Amino acid sequence: MSASQQRIHAARAEGRAALIAYLPVGYPDVDASIEALVAAVEGGADIVEIGVPYSDPGMDGPVIQQAVDVAVRAGVGLRDVLRAAEAVAAAGAVPVVMSYWNPIERYGVDRFAADLAAAGGAGVITPDLIPDEAGEWLAASDAAGLDRVFLVAPSSTEARLRSTVAACRGFVYAASTMGVTGTRATVGDAAEALVARTRQAVAQVGTDLPVCVGLGVSNGDQAAEVAGFADGVIVGSAYVRTLLDGHGPDGVRRLSADLARGVRQRAGAPA
Amino acid sequence: MTTSPVRPPEPRSAPAAPAWPDATGHFGIFGGRFVPEALIAALDELTEAYEAMKVDPAFLDEFAALQRDYTGRPSPVTEVARFAEHCGGARVLLKREDLNHTGSHKINNVLGQALLTKRIGKSRVIAETGAGQHGVATATAAALMGLSCTVYMGEEDTRRQALNVARMRLLGAEVIPVTTGSRTLKDAINEAFRDWVTNVETTNYVFGTVAGPHPFPAMVRDFQRVIGDEARAQLLDREGRLPDAVLACVGGGSNAIGIFTAFVPDDGVRLIGLEAAGDGVETGRHAATITGGSPGVLHGARSYLLQDENGQTIESHSISAGLDYPGVGPEHSYLHDIGRAEYRPITDAEAMEAFALLCRTEGIIPAIESAHALAGAMKVGRELGPDTLLLVNLSGRGDKDVETASAWFGLGDREEVDPGPGLDTDQQPTEGAVSNDEAVAGQDAGESA
Structure with a gap:
């Protein structure tokens, strides 16, 4: 079983959801970003999404754009991401990479898969790569034994939920709202409905793939709410906001701790 | 694609349907x-x-009526004999998209x-x-x-x-x-x-x-192919023959695809896209995506793009903001790779020479985007020689470019400067004029791309 799925199952065995933290490499600089990633783990993150800076992050809201802009201008690339993966693994969390597709294609899909596996990375989340276009990545991730996490959305049809879930390994990323990344006051009913539909697709495909929810979660209370119906809670912009506001690794550690409490307060176990 | 989406105003024959893309685009x-x-x-x-x-x-009826009554289609084809004197003796015909409502x-x-x-x-x-x-x-x-x-x-x-x-x-x-x-x-x-x-x-x-x-x-x-469908029929009608080459500027590439598509099955017709080379492809300050870029993914599609070693999009540069885009439509990448179309760079200076030339010889102020295609005609005409027939897409008019052009040629309060056909093609903006950089950023993007 994949490392990320194993970790999510371990959380499930403890009667809680997994906490998945996102931070981009290279903000405010590479070393400080790695320090922040490690702090997220120390605060209680189970899985860490290591963000790859990209010049045209079409799915990201202003908070993440602002941070990755700095990293792009500094020339941060996948080599730095591999270093971050090693650090996250050493800190005891499961490192997965979150990347728009072009940086990986440019690096070389097979080469990146091999290098990431060698660095201890568990897999890649691809926000702008759908399984329909992922032939090369499906083969490369199989060869390297990496997870491949595709997204589902409230607008996904049942047929697309099934085909996407069937292509996923590790977990499936349920984008809770129609929109870009960013903190929101409420996570909304759409997330719970999407998770229910996605679980149905998982059952139809006949796997035990965990369903994790991202977009909009920013504090422990929201994490608790999402943990009531999802296997994992993904938090990104709130972490980035903490760094943008100058709270550094300590702020990241505190946020992780708050969110980690949240995922342990969930209402009930998922179906 | 099995059917043409657009009815030419007076179809001479059913336009050939493109064989691509496949069902998934x-x-x-x-x-x-x-x-x-x-x-x-x-x-x-x-x-x-x-x-x-x-x-x-x-x-199709509603669309055709709008094109006729609102846009003013079909746009005419104009032969530009005085301009063509600078094109190696080739004959040059312009497809006048500049005369459409809204100017392009x-x-x-x-x-x-x-x-x-x-x-x-x-x-x-x-x-x-x-x-x-x-x-x-x-x-x-x-x-x-x-x-x-x-x-x-x-x-x-x-x-x-x-x-x-x-x-x-x-x-x-x-x-x-x-x-x-x-x-x-x-x-x-x-x-x-x-x-x-x-x-x-x-x-x-x-x-x-x-x-x-x-x-x-x-x-x-499909919405733009009316340009080539009309032009092909217009040339057959007035010349009884197809052109030797069809030229258009390429930013994203819609005016070029628009005029190329009808001619793609005509193997004897060369299709030439002119990319914006800015200060020159070798300087790195350009927007010549196919000439100077590599395949990758940007804005939802795989195509040629300008990117660095990390896969980050590189900012493009051109005096024509309509061509100032680091990507290009995927069909152009395909036409390039299968050898059906060729893509060549035109520098700011070459485009502005052609811009001035068309103004002074024909009384037509072109969009600076379209001036890249005109500069291409000057080069290609000299290569192909006398009596060849060039069809150039004049994708837009140049009203919007008057300030940029005035700055480039040092006009305005400096009326003694002559930007005529004999002008020095290396001429740069004069001191005190808007710098080339500012002219780039101030130009009209999306215009003829």
């Missing part, structure tokens, strides 16, 4: 859909509606997409624009059809192209300055996609060129 290895899953449903809806619409006689070929596409928006029951359109022309065309179609319209435009461009911002606002559109990333056309596209994914229930994205995820490259081509 691929032109060979190019094209496709590299977008968040959240947008797939909207793209599917758009594809389905478009496939139905393009064989619907009621739509952009209107062809937006009318089609606005009709499609109504058909799928959405009430709001969004568009990207570099400095205005696609934005103005979209605002125009939205006003005509009673749609609400939001246009994303780089912040720098909104400041420097205040006139086009005013035009869009007069037409009832909301113009949103984009302050993210490099604050250019590519960031305006990112911002439009972010709006679309958030408001997709009510909103249709009217994309300005033959790039983006499927179905945009095929759909925009």
Whole structure:
């Protein structure tokens, strides 16, 4: 079983959801970003999404754009991401990479898969790569034994939920709202409905793939709410906001701790 | 594609249907859909509606009537004999898209997409624009059809192209300055996609060129192919023959695809796209995506793009902001790779020489975008020699470029400067004029791309 799925199952065995933290490499600089990633783990993150800076992050809201802009201008690339993966693994969390597709294609899909596996990375989340276009990545991730996490959305049809879930390994990323990344006051009913539909697709495909929810979660209370119906809670912009506001690794550690409490307060176990 | 989406006003014969893309929007290895899953449903809806619409006689009639009565189609073909004296003796014919309502070929596409928006029951359109022309065309179609319209435009461009911002606002559109990333056309596209994914229930994205995820490259081509369908019939009618070469400028590539498509099956006709080489491809300050770029993924499709070793998009440079885009439509990448079309760089200086020449020899002020195609004709004519026939797409008119051109040639209060045909092609902006950099940023992007 994949490392990320194993970790999510371990959380499930403890009667809680997994906490998945996102931070981009290279903000405010590479070393400080790695320090922040490690702090997220120390605060209680189970899985860490290591963000790859990209010049045209079409799915990201202003908070993440602002941070990755700095990293792009500094020339941060996948080599730095591999270093971050090693650090996250050493800190005891499961490192997965979150990347728009072009940086990986440019690096070389097979080469990146091999290098990431060698660095201890568990897999890649691809926000702008759908399984329909992922032939090369499906083969490369199989060869390297990496997870491949595709997204589902409230607008996904049942047929697309099934085909996407069937292509996923590790977990499936349920984008809770129609929109870009960013903190929101409420996570909304759409997330719970999407998770229910996605679980149905998982059952139809006949796997035990965990369903994790991202977009909009920013504090422990929201994490608790999402943990009531999802296997994992993904938090990104709130972490980035903490760094943008100058709270550094300590702020990241505190946020992780708050969110980690949240995922342990969930209402009930998922179906 | 089995049917032409557009009826030429007086069809001589049924236009050949392009053999690509495939059912999932691929032109060979190019094209496709590299977008968040959240947008797939909207793209599917758009594809389905478009496939139905393009064989619907009621739509085809409505579209043809708009093209005739509103845009002013067919656009004429003009032979430019005095200009052609500088083209090695070749004869040069211009396809006059500059005479369309709103001043460029952009209107062809937006009318089609606005009709499609109504058909799928959405009430709001969004568009990207570099400095205005696609934005103005979209605002125009939205006003005509009673749609609400939001246009994303780089912040720098909104400041420097205040006139086009005013035009869009007069037409009832909301113009949103984009302050993210490099604050250019590519960031305006990112911002439009972010709006679309958030408001997709009510909103249709009217994309300005033959790039983006499927179905945009095929759909925009189908709406623009009227240019070549008309021109091919017009040439057969007046010359009794096809041209030796068809030339068009390429930014995103919609005017080029528009004029190329009808000629793609005509093996003897050379198809030549002119890319913006800015200061020269070798300087790195250019927008010649196919000449100087490499395949990758940008804005929802695989195509050639300008990128660094990390896969980050490199900012492009051109005096013509309509060509100032680091990507290119996937069909151009495909036509390049299969050898059906050739793509050549034209520098700012070469384009401005051709710009001045057309002004002084023919009384036509071209868009600076289109001037790249004219510069291509000067080169290709000299190569092909006397009595060859060149068809050039004059994709837009140059009213919007008057300030940039005045700065380039040092006009304004310096009337003694002669920008005529004999001008030094290496001439640079004179001291005190707007610098070349400023001229670049102030130009009209999305114009003839």
